[in-house]
Amino acid sequence: MSRRAPFRPAPGTIPTEPGVYTFRDASDRVIYVGKAKNLRSRLSNYFQDYSQLHPRTRAMVQSAAAVRWTVVASELEALNLEYTWIKRFNPRFNVMYRDDKTYPMLAISVKEEIPRAFLYRGPRRKGVRYYGPYPKAWAIRETLESLTRVFPIRTCSAGVYRRHEALGRPCLLGYIDRCSAPCVGTVSPAEHRELVDQFSSFLAGNTEPVLRRVRREMEVASENLDFERAASLRDQLGAMTKAMEKQAVVFSDATDADLVGLVTDELEAAVQIFHVRGGRIHGQRGWVVERDDVADSTVIANFLTQFYGEEAELATATETAVAGASSPGVDRSLARVMNPATVTALGDLVGDKQVTPVPREILVPTIPDDADRLGEWLSGLRGAAVNIRVPQRGDKKALMETAQSNAQQALKQHKLKRTGDITARSAALQELQEALWLDSSPLRIECIDVSHIQGTDVVASLVVFEDGLPKKSDYRRYKIRQAAGEGHSDDVASIAEVVRRRFQRHVEDKLAVPAGDEGGELLEGEEELSSAPPKRAFAYPPQLFVVDGGKPQVAAAQAVLEELGVTDVALVGIAKRLEELWLPGEDYPVIVARNSPALYLIQNLRDEAHRFAITFHRQQRSARMRRSALDDISGLGPKRRKQLVSQFGSVARIKQASVADIAEVEGFGPALAEAVYAALHPKEGLE
Numbered sequence: 001m002s003r004r005a006p007f008r009p010a011p012g013t014i015p016t017e018p019g020v021y022t023f024r025d026a027s028d029r030v031i032y033v034g035k036a037k038n039l040r041s042r043l044s045n046y047f048q049d050y051s052q053l054h055p056r057t058r059a060m061v062q063s064a065a066a067v068r069w070t071v072v073a074s075e076l077e078a079l080n081l082e083y084t085w086i087k088r089f090n091p092r093f094n095v096m097y098r099d100d101k102t103y104p105m106l107a108i109s110v111k112e113e114i115p116r117a118f119l120y121r122g123p124r125r126k127g128v129r130y131y132g133p134y135p136k137a138w139a140i141r142e143t144l145e146s147l148t149r150v151f152p153i154r155t156c157s158a159g160v161y162r163r164h165e166a167l168g169r170p171c172l173l174g175y176i177d178r179c180s181a182p183c184v185g186t187v188s189p190a191e192h193r194e195l196v197d198q199f200s201s202f203l204a205g206n207t208e209p210v211l212r213r214v215r216r217e218m219e220v221a222s223e224n225l226d227f228e229r230a231a232s233l234r235d236q237l238g239a240m241t242k243a244m245e246k247q248a249v250v251f252s253d254a255t256d257a258d259l260v261g262l263v264t265d266e267l268e269a270a271v272q273i274f275h276v277r278g279g280r281i282h283g284q285r286g287w288v289v290e291r292d293d294v295a296d297s298t299v300i301a302n303f304l305t306q307f308y309g310e311e312a313e314l315a316t317a318t319e320t321a322v323a324g325a326s327s328p329g330v331d332r333s334l335a336r337v338m339n340p341a342t343v344t345a346l347g348d349l350v351g352d353k354q355v356t357p358v359p360r361e362i363l364v365p366t367i368p369d370d371a372d373r374l375g376e377w378l379s380g381l382r383g384a385a386v387n388i389r390v391p392q393r394g395d396k397k398a399l400m401e402t403a404q405s406n407a408q409q410a411l412k413q414h415k416l417k418r419t420g421d422i423t424a425r426s427a428a429l430q431e432l433q434e435a436l437w438l439d440s441s442p443l444r445i446e447c448i449d450v451s452h453i454q455g456t457d458v459v460a461s462l463v464v465f466e467d468g469l470p471k472k473s474d475y476r477r478y479k480i481r482q483a484a485g486e487g488h489s490d491d492v493a494s495i496a497e498v499v500r501r502r503f504q505r506h507v508e509d510k511l512a513v514p515a516g517d518e519g520g521e522l523l524e525g526e527e528e529l530s531s532a533p534p535k536r537a538f539a540y541p542p543q544l545f546v547v548d549g550g551k552p553q554v555a556a557a558q559a560v561l562e563e564l565g566v567t568d569v570a571l572v573g574i575a576k577r578l579e580e581l582w583l584p585g586e587d588y589p590v591i592v593a594r595n596s597p598a599l600y601l602i603q604n605l606r607d608e609a610h611r612f613a614i615t616f617h618r619q620q621r622s623a624r625m626r627r628s629a630l631d632d633i634s635g636l637g638p639k640r641r642k643q644l645v646s647q648f649g650s651v652a653r654i655k656q657a658s659v660a661d662i663a664e665v666e667g668f669g670p671a672l673a674e675a676v677y678a679a680l681h682p683k684e685g686l687e
Helices: 039-047 055-063 075-089 137-147 158-167 189-203 208-223 227-244 296-325 332-336 340-349 371-382 394-420 422-435 490-512 551-564 597-625 638-648 651-656 659-663 670-680 682-686
Strands: 019-024 030-036 066-071 105-108 117-120 129-131 257-264 268-277 280-290 361-363 387-389 444-453 456-466 476-479 544-548 570-575 580-582
Touching: 019 039, 019 075, 030 039, 030 055, 030 075, 039 055, 039 066, 075 296, 075 371, 105 137, 105 189, 117 137, 137 189, 137 227, 208 227, 257 296, 257 394, 268 296, 268 394, 280 394, 296 371, 371 387, 422 597, 444 490, 444 597, 456 490, 456 597, 476 490, 476 597, 490 544, 490 551, 544 551, 544 597, 551 570, 570 597, 638 651, 651 670, 659 670, 670 682
Parallel strands: 257 361, 361 387, 444 544, 544 570
Antiparallel strands: 019 030, 019 066, 105 117, 105 129, 257 268, 268 280, 444 456, 456 476, 570 580
């Protein structure tokens, strides 16, 4: 059986120029789109032996029947063409970024003749402007309530609008000047659209012109003793200020930037993006996606390409809809429904354009691949220069850390959803049983991991999962005692030691449990050894025992189990490089799909064992490094050191004591007292 793709092009036929390539299935459907600076170099990676390919890549190549490519003039053209084809063909093996939240957004239907503002959840649509997302629906309602006092735009549904249009009279909002009432012709569609554009510009961060003008008009009205008008302007100013408070001020300058946070593990990546416009956080969005075996810089590059390409498409469609329905200028007939001072203030916003979806700065945790070409492409979308960089200090660095923290929490929550779902846990255990050919579902699983730095402070951990959830009361920590055996690495010998100690304890605990009815009457001649109940935490074995490692570690663990006569425990090892599962005595590993619940459960178990081992290792290393000045004194053992510290209270007070004071401590003679004093006062000794 061939271990390579049968459709591999003949050597030397693939060009070395930049281009875009597509893998297609037997029905000529595009299943993957990629770009390359050098097509020959890139495509050769796909035509290796299947065992050398990433599982996801291997599945894609095995599903394909042909590969085609298109040569372009530059990497920038390849970037554009790749994005276009991904959107056109929607290939199933391309990682697609999807929102991990369903937070509500404030939407404006600019495609309609009479646009309206409304609360919205769900995927973005063309012809609609979105602001947010907001953490709560009530935050959007409060924002609308505040801003419609200043920008009285339509907020009603299509049914309500048509009903009042037929009745010839406005709704309650129209009567109280919270809507400009386009349904009854109070303002024309062009005038209402201009009001919508001003409302959008205010939400996009262009707030200062309106605030300055309203504040100035309020002061003038107060000086002219027109208190009614001043009070109205004060209320409008308060409404705008309240709406602005929904967006936290993070920078003193008018920063226009997007901050991208990224956190990855072996399987998935979490991306969080903060939109900062005019120095304020205007929104936050997040995604959790499958992560191929690629560097973080590649994940960032792919994300920026897909995200800003889609945003640019939405913006283009929106601006086209606006251009087809709007007309320039502000008709002063707006004064019929608004305060004259407000109409004048809104004139400051006439002609302002919507903030572009591509900001001036894109702040990332890692410089993406092909950053120069990506920057050119983004600059083309924006129509001005775009700077991609890593923040080094100050407020932007602090906000980047916040974005990273949010990404970490998003990834954690995403994994907890899978762990907390009893149906998913049951499916994972069932799938694990089938993958490893077990007789029953492994309800109790134990995993061990070894941690050390170049052979020092070697420790190990054992963690326990029951019914797919951690049972922390049964966690154990081990200090590795013996050296590695001949012919084995330290890790292999350490694994063998931990397995022996764990299952020796199992045998001892099992023998401590009476074979008959527990707590029954004593037989004739039998003595009661202890009134305390026996400790039986390990009296019963796990159904599955996992070691962190590959074939050598599994072989060492299996040898120990056979030595101890343990035959009722299934053993498996998990190798980190390709996430393979190794069974004892097998020459080839068990390959489980990367998106499998069973593999996720084993990885979660392995990661928990790794965390527990590292924590213990750090504690041991810290304890070793916290050495006292008394540790190196010849003739002063642990017991005498403890006596000294107990007598004087601290090493600092021992230094203040004289030789006679030290000699008064029980067990200390004049010679030892002088040795302690000399060690604590080296300069005096030299003199």
